[in-house]
Amino acid sequence: MGLLLAVSYSQEVKWMSIGDLHNWYSAAGCEIEVGRTGQVSDQQDGLRYPAFYRVQDNQAAKGLWLGAANFHDPVVNKDYEYKVVHAGPRHLDIENETIPVEMTMDGKYDHPNVFVDGDPATNLQYLDNVNNVDPSLPSDRRINNTVQTSIGVQMKRTIYAFSHPEHQNYHIQEYVFTNNGCFDKDCTTNYEQTLEGFQVYLQYRYAISREGMVYDGGWLPQSAAWGHNTMNDVIGEHPDAPSNNDQYYDDGEVIRGLFSWQGYHSDASFDNIGGPNAPGEGHLGAAQFVGVVTLHADTSPSDNADDINQPSTTWFITSDDPTTSGNDQYNETKSINEYTNYMTVGHPDLSQAEIVGTGNANQFNDPRTGSNPGGTSQGIGFGPYTLAPGDSIRIVVAEGAAGLSREMCYLVGQNWKNEAHTDNLPTSSALHTHMIDNYHRTSNDNNLYKNSWVFTGVDSIIKTFKKARENFYLMESGQSLPAPPEPPSIFNVTSGGDRIIIDWTNEPESGPGFGGYSLYRLKFKPDTTVFSYNVTQGEIDSVDETIATIWTLDPGVNEYEDLTAERGFDYFYFLEAFDNGTNDDIVLNSSKFYTLTNKAASLKRPPGESFDDIRVVPNPFHISARDLQYGVSAPDRLMFLNIPPVCTIRIFTERGDLVDTIQHSDGSGDEAWNSITSSRQIIVSGLYIAHFDMPEGNAIRKFTVVR
Secondary structure: OOOOOOOOOOOOEEEEOOOOOEEEEEOOOOOOOOOOOOOHHHOOOOOEOOOOOOOOOOEEEEEEEEEEEEEEEOOOOEEEEEEEEEEOOOOOOOOOOEEEEEEEEEEOOOOOEEEEOOEEOOOHHHHOOOOEEOOOOOOOEEEEEEEEEOOOEEEEEEEEEOOOOOOOOEEEEEEEEEEOOEOOOOOOOEOOOOEEEEEEEEEEEEOOOHHHOOOOOOOOOHHHHHOOOEEEEEEOOOOOOOOOOOOEOOOOOEOOEEEEEEOOOOOOOOOOOOOEOOOOOOOEOOOEEEEEEEEEEEEEOOEEEEOOOOOOEOOEEEOOOHHHOOOOOOOHHHHHHHHHHHHOOOOOOOOHHHHHOOOOHHHOOOOOOOOOOOOEEEEEEEEEEEEOOOOEEEEEEEEEEEEOOHHHHHHHHHHHHHOOOOOOOOOOOHHHHHHHHHHOOOOOHHHHHHHHHHOOHHHHHHHHHHHHHHHHHHHHOOOOOOOOOOOOOEEEEEEOOOOEEEEEOOHHHHOOOEEEEEEEEEEOOOOOOOOEEEOOOOEEEOOOOOOEEEEEEOOOOOEEEEOOOOOOOOEEEEEEEEEOOOOOOOOOEOOHHHOOOOOOEOOOOOOOOOHHHOEEEOOOEEHHHHHHOOOOOOOOOEEEEOOOOOEEEEEEEOOOOEEEEEEEOOOOOEEEEOOEOOOOOEOOOEEEEEEEEEOOEEEEEEEEEEO
16 A cells, blocks of 8 residues: 655566465565565565465565664764664665675576477576576575665575475575675775664565455455555564463474464455455465564674574564655664664564454554554564674574465365355364464354364464474584475477377486376466365365376386377476485475476367368357366467468458458467457457468358357
C-alpha cells in the first residue's frame, strides 16, 4: 500500500532458484518493496514456496538499518547523537548510503543446458546466473554480496541454498559487519573511529501468498496482497524466562525465531485462514508459514561465541509507519527516532499475533502509533556492539517457508468447500494446540477441520528451523550435507511425428551410489499438478496419468522415446537423477528445477500426402467443450492437420474479412491456431473459411465456432 520510493535506483539482483524456495537478492544488501521490477503488481515478489507452482510469492518488503551512537560523519563534518543508514523497506540510495561493491554467485556445478526442439527451454537461463563453479562448496549455490555503507561499515552477506530434499526450503544468510572506516565504494573518504552502540536491525514484511491475491487469483481481499492481515509471532526472545509457546532444539537450547501466516481479514466473507478459493473449488492458496531463525550472533568482536540473548529487539512495526519511508541518513531527528524507538526498543510483552488473537489482523492498531493502514512487519535487532577500527561482528540467520503440501492444500480445501470428510483431523502437538486455542475462531466443524490442518504448518516451520541449524552446525565444523546426484549437463527434448524423444548426458552416473533416473512428463503446463483428488471418494491419486506420467529408468539409460503423447497437446518434461539411499538415510534426487522445461513439446504430424486429407480439428469448436479439446494450456486451440510441409494459411470470416495469416514452414503436417486474430482479439461465433495456399495449388476448409 502506498508505494513511496525515496529515490530512483537500479541494482543488480541474483536469484536462488534450485530448490523448493526461490528468492531474489539485491546487490544493495536488502530486498526492498517492489525493488526488483518497480511494478506495483509485484507487491508480492520473492520467497516463492512451493516454487514449482506459479504465484507462490510470500515476500512484500524487507529492511536493513544500521545505527550507531555518538557518531562523527566526515562526509558532512558533523557529530550525531545517533546515525542510521538504511536499505528498505522503501528507501534505497545505492550511490551514497548502501553501496554495492560485489555480487557474485558460486555453484557446485552450473545448471544444465536444456533444449526443446533446439531452443533454450529453462527458466534457469535467467534465474541461475553462476559466475564461478566450485565443486567443494558446502551448498549448491552461494551468493557473495559485499556492500559499503555510509556509516563506515562494510557488510559482507553470504547466502547459501541447497537442493537436498530435506533442506531446500530455507536459505542460510550470514552477515559480517566490519568497521573499515570507509564511506564510499572506493574509500576516498576514510575516517577511523570506534563505533558505539552499533545496532543491526532487520525488518520482514510478509504477505501470504500471491496465488489468491488481487493481481492473480483474486479471491482474497485486496489489501491482503500487501500483508494487511499478516500475523507475526516471535519465540525464544527471553531464554531465561521462556513462554508457553517457545520451542527447543534437541539439545535443549531455545529456538530464537519469528514466523508469519495469513490471519483473519474483515473483508473476507468466509473463514480465510489458509486462503481457500471459496468462489472456486476450494483449494488452499495461502497455507504457508514463513519465518526467520537466528542461528548465531557474536557476543562481541573479541568473543565469537553465540549470544543466546540476541536478537535484543523483537518489536513489530506497522508496515506503513511513516518511519518506513522517506528515510534520510543526515536527518538527526529521524535517526534518533529510528534508533531509540525501533532499533533498540527491546521486546514487547506480547507479539503482534498474541495481541490480535482471533481478531481481524487487518484491523490491528499498533499501540505505539494508533493506526495500521498497511499491516504489520516484524523487526529483529542485534546489538548493541562496540566496534573499534577493524573490528567485525557476525550474525547468521536462516529464512524459510513451510506448510501443507500442495496435495494437502487441494484435499483439505476441497473437503472444506464440500463439507466432506471433515472428521479427519491431524495429530496435534503442543504448539499446534496453542495455535488452535489462540488463533482459531470457534465457528463450525468445517472451519475447525480446515484450520487444524493449516496450523500444522507451524510444526513444519519449526522443523525447518531445526534443519537449518543442523546444516549450519555441519558447515561450522567444515562438513556438508550428503550431496544429491549431479544433474546432467545437457537435457534435450525433440518433438517428432509419432513420438517425443528425450535424451541427456550421463554425468549423474559418476556419483557415489547412483540409482537411476525418474523422467516426468507433465501435460498442459510446466506446473501441472502430478496428483488429482476425488472429493467424493476422499482419495488422492498421487500420479494422475491423465495429466502426468513418471518413468523410472535404470543406470546407463540416457534416452527415452515417449510413444504415448497425444497429438495437439502440450507436454513439459524434467529429469531427476537419484541415488540408491546409501549416501544418506533417505534416497537423494537431483532438483527438478535443473531440467524442467518451460517450452512445450508436442507431436509433429508428417506432411499430408493429398489436399483431400486436410482437416480442421475440432470442427465445430464449442466453448462449452474447450477443456475437453486441447486442455487448460490451450483452451481456444484449433489444429490444421495433414497440411503440406510449406504453405500459407489465411483465415476469413464468412463475408470475406481476413482474420489472420499463418506462415507454415516447419515441414510438419500440423499447425496450431489459438483462435486469435491478427489484431490480438479472440474470434467470435460464426462460420470461418481457411484458405491453404501451397506451391502445388490451393485448398479451402470451412469450420464453425460457437461461443
